[in-house]
């Protein structure tokens with residue numbers, strides 16, 4: 001009997017990547033197989049993002065293509081999950097009558113109930129019920145595992161839709177998390193990434209007897225036999241406390257990389273963004289990190305062109321980026337998101353001004369990142385192999401503990417840890433080779 005085939009397209013953040021691994025694991029536990037092409041699938045799924053309106057428009061184009069496939073192949077089931085589905089929960093079936101099932105980030109498990117139920121049409125599931133982390137994963141990379149430690153966010157950043165699509169912060173029980181880490185290690189995972197919208201505020205909502213701080217959780221994951229590397233995303237500067245920074249000094253598996261979203265270098269803009277920290281407070285955190293972890297890689301997120309951003313305010317972002325010298329940065333053009341406070345603000349910055357500022361910012365980011373990366377040249381760094389190099393298939397590609405991508409000559413399989421002599425560095429990547437001794441040992 002032909003097994004049902006599914007096709008899943010994922011948009012957005014690492015939390016969605018994590019959730020999609022769980023959707024795939026759940027479907028394969030139900031006997032589904034993954035189709036290479038959307039057109040070959042009986043079940044067409046989308047795990048959606050809602051951070052930017054343009055993301056919506058792009059996604060709807062994909063949805064309409066699925067509708068066309070459904071018209072040609074009666075019986076095809078279309079499902080949408082994730083933040084966009086949650087944000088249009090009241091109108092999804094009316095606006096998109098060819099959608100059969102819709103579910104929010106906290107209802108992924110309902111898809112299984114829906115698929116095994118009598119009626120395969122027009123069912124929506126949106127109240128937060130359980131963590132997708134409880135579902136079996138089908139990992140994209142067998143040696144790297146996501147660990148969802150919490151859902152939701154209690155912050156109220158004025159440009160962000162996440163609190164309304166993913167709800168308030170709910171932390172997972174620490175014992176449940178450690179059991180999952182042990183299970184991941186037994187499955188071959190050696191690098192664990194802790195995931196949360198605001199990962200370093202973990203544990204505050206746990207009941208008194210179970211209260212665990214983020215730093216405590218890191219220490220307990222570090223203590224699990226077989227965990228070789230720990231990463232986490234995304235932290236908030238207001239919760240980057242000294243115990244978390246000290247954990248980077250003390251815990252062997254906790255990697256030398258901290259992603260610390262800045263968004264803007266001007267306190268006046270940070271106030272309008274409701275980021276709850278100032279330029280000075282942010283620089284104070286950076287100084288503490290640099291004092292205790294001079295070699296730690298620091299990356300960030302920056303929004304350009306937030307409503308009302310003046311040239312002087314933008315200059316403050318440039319000067320802060322130059323002063324800090326990040327190892328990398330994700331830079332975004334501000335775009336209004338319906339349903340957010342910032343979208344109602346006046347003084348929207350002209351598009352061409354935003355683009356021009358973004359170019360100037362990227363220049364500073366890349367210049368400083370290239371300067372910072374020179375510290376690796378001449379050193380031997382441990383690299384976790386991910387596969388063949390994307391620029392030269394004869395070479396290998398992997399990541400250092402600093403989360404720097406390395407293209408190198410050497411031997412090994414995905415999941416192997418090897419020592420690589422670094423011979424060159426650019427703002428984006430490092431280059432090098434395994435020593436003959438290392439190759440012989442491999």
Ligand code: SF4
Pocket residue numbers: 153154155156157160161162163197198236
């Ligand atoms: S911290 Fe701010 S930007 Fe991040 S998810 Fe929460 S509300 Fe959104």
